[in-house]
């Protein structure tokens with residue numbers, strides 16, 4: 109039995125024994141009641157998740173299980189963004205404007221530290237969609253070239269490559285996703301078979317937003333590099349959740365958004381560009397106010413930016429680094445384990461996400477019997493649970509994506525609601 113099972117069962121036992129007195133003393137209840145200024149770590153240096161949760165503004169009775177879509181931002185970062193915005197608007201002095209133009213440097217350094225890369229390999233974009241599109245715009249490809257995509261990639265990746273193939277004349281080939289996750293070896297072999305001497309680019313999603321499949325990123329980057337194929341890893345669902353180490357993964361490009369798992373401001377994102385491909389990567393935008401490194405001078409001339417958001421992005425990364433990357437990953441995984449265990453025990457639920465922790469992380473999708481996905485999300489919202497739905501014929505259902513700010517009660521509330529709907533209808 110893992111730690112999360114213990115947590116959930118201990119909690120259920122406390123409920124069974126009854127009595128708010130017992131419950132209030134339980135560590136999971138204390139999680140919800142810490143002061144917003146309590147230190148993030150206890151005396152033994154362990155993370156105090158109650159203190160972490162207290163930095164967020166959501167009311168206790170709202171269980172936000174939707175990190176794969178949009179994460180809440182903690183109070184100190186909101187204060188930084190609104191404080192800087194306020195200052196810029198009250199005193200739009202040249203000295204303050206030039207100070208704000210300088211904030212990219214600090215955020216770039218933090219991004220490099222966070223992803224274990226070099227500041228000279230980091231671009232600050234507006235989100236993953238933009239980062240992915242900079243790559244599909246910026247490589248010189250033409251007739252005779254092939255781009256290999258994964259069918260479960262996001263439209264900002266697959267739609268972009270397909271639309272641009274019509275303009276530039278290259279061919280797009282696709283490796284199909286398989287559900288349930290067939291294992292890392294399956295995908296390594298499938299991509300290896302699909303690579304041809306004409307393949308110039310291979311792009312896949314590190315952790316899919318559909319079934320929450322974790323792809324063997326380092327292996328896929330390795331087989332591509334051995335063949336001189338450029339890799340774009342879409343990290344929208346892994347950046348801020350997993351303890352990503354780009355020095356180990358070794359992609360050519362890696363993209364991410366601040367507003368998803370990192371819990372940063374909206375309209376800020378990252379594109380890692382490996383030094384080895386920088387001379388083959390053309391800018392998408394030419395304008396004023398470029399960044400301070402050689403790479404950023406070429407690519408970040410994007411005109412006026414939301415610099416308070418860029419500084420806030422850096423502050424958020426400091427917050428995550430204070431908590432700890434491994435700690436965040438372990439906490440989110442434990443919450444997802446609890447969701448999977450609870451959902452797997454419900455009659456009628458079909459999990460699209462693998463139960464094997466090595467093939468997933470904290471994106472959990474499932475079909476709740478014959479219940480309509482969008483109506484189920486409405487019912488969940490009415491019951492204080494925020495989730496996402498997926499319609500259509502391909503793996504329809506509900507997505508729970510818990511993150512480090514959640515408590516085990518949040519997960520329990522989501523699972524209990526699904527149990528009720530399955531029994532009594534919506």
Ligand SMILES: Cc1ncc(COP(=O)(O)O)c(C=O)c1O
Nearest residue numbers: 235236237262313317342344365
């Ligand atoms: C895998 C993946 N890539 C890209 C995106 C696009 O992210 P953004 O809207 O931040 O550009 C998403 C959004 O859900 C995603 O899940």
